[in-house]
Amino acid sequence: MDLLDLARAALLGILQGLTEFLPVSSTAHLLIAENLIGYEDPNNAFAIMIQLGSILAVMWLYRQRIFDVVTGLPTKPEARRFALMLFLAFLPAVVIGLFAADYVKTVLQESVSVIAWALLIGGVAMLVLEKFRPTPKVTDAAETPIWRAVAVGFAQCVAMIPGVSRSGATIYGGLLLGLDRRAAAEFSFFLAMPTMVAAFVYDFIKVKDHITADQTAEIAVGFVFAFLSAWFVVKPFLEYVTRVGFGPFAWYRIAAGAVLLGALAMGWL
Template identity: 40%
Template sequence: MYSLWDALIIGIVEGLTEFLPVSSTGHMILTQSLLGIPESDEMMKTFEVVIQLGAILAVVLIYWKRIFRLFGLAGREEQRGPKLNLLHIAIAIVPALGLAFIGRHFIKDYLFSPTTVLIGLVLGGVFLIIGERQQPKVTATDMDQLTYKQTLFIGIAQCLSLWPGFSRSGATIAGGMLAGASRGAAADFTFLIAIPVMVAATGYELLDSYKVLLSGSMAFFAVGFVVSFIVALLAVVTFIKLVSRLSLTYFAYYRFAAAVLYAIWLFSGK
């Protein structure tokens, strides 16, 4: 049985990294490896799902007005002018969800390891730099200005995040910038589409492992959920405020440094 300190540490890591372009999956795998937790541990896999739900709840809280607007539940003033609609969301999430469904067994069996995460951290960092340096003329300064073509490009870019360590938010923010969206518009859209993507992924996993949840320590799961929610809330709010002036290259450099340090630890016999 794991301690509440394990729940606290992993919950903080999840909350900090889930919506930043640094790969939460990669950091979770690396953190658990550092804590000596086996990769095949069923209770920890269920715990990961639970704390991801905490992170999702944080984004729902931040974007609740936008969600209402998507379903036509906002006030008249907020409904005026061009706006994002559910078709934009569907176009952006279908490619990754479809590919994940088809290749889920291969991904789980062959890609979830510290070595593949190291590769993903580096490749994801390179993609962030490409998105920052090769961005064409900005045509969407706000996510309401995104076209269907741009959201499709973002959806295709999101498929890269199926490789652990690449980062879903990193792939979609950089992909959005390469499609002509501003950094802020790409980030906002990334956080918004994270909700259906993560609900679908975690919901599927939870149905598969709910018995483990019921048989485990509820205090352990509760601590992870609450910590992940609070930290994710703070992380997203902070990132939203900084994203317009914070280059993605900083996150790329962090990823490179993290990959190097962990590789040294991993291949030096721990």
């Protein structure tokens, strides 16, 4: 391990944090970046560990809401309803993930063509939804009807395909089901908390014995930078999509997918 390795870890941590909660697929960006800078991540241990930094950042930003829900469970019906809503929305990812996770990680995750097409198609879908989305009926993520929350939970499962984007799938689902832009984005953040923590625990159990001493320092650096960059981007992202919408992210996805397909056609990847 040297300073170059730590610099690569910092760069990847920043990329992870910046893209985790944007509808652009952090997995796609991390895989492509690792290939471009020559970073080796045996068993995806580095990617798994730094992802925790991103989710802890959003949990810190919403710490008051989390505290209010947890302390209100014994006495407040709205706290119990919120917890139940998230639990039911989280369940589809648990059930489908248990059956599909290994296939995705071994067959799809390393496929640049799958990532490219997922980015491109997802971008087109986002543009269509921006133009033809239903009139919003839900303006507060915490007030999302249970059936809509569960439907968004099923939409989240599509993000098991690399390049789709977990936040993208849940935001698209929310928009399609009548949430306004801000509510869809915030619901995506709330649903990310149990989903990503559970995914981290599941993956960590599988890779913990493969983490080397050299990797520990790189993971620590990547974790810190992922936390800081995610903390930096979440609130501005919410304000931006409330005012502007998701169009710029859609065009970015389309451009990124087209560039990757072009690079594949030229034999560069």
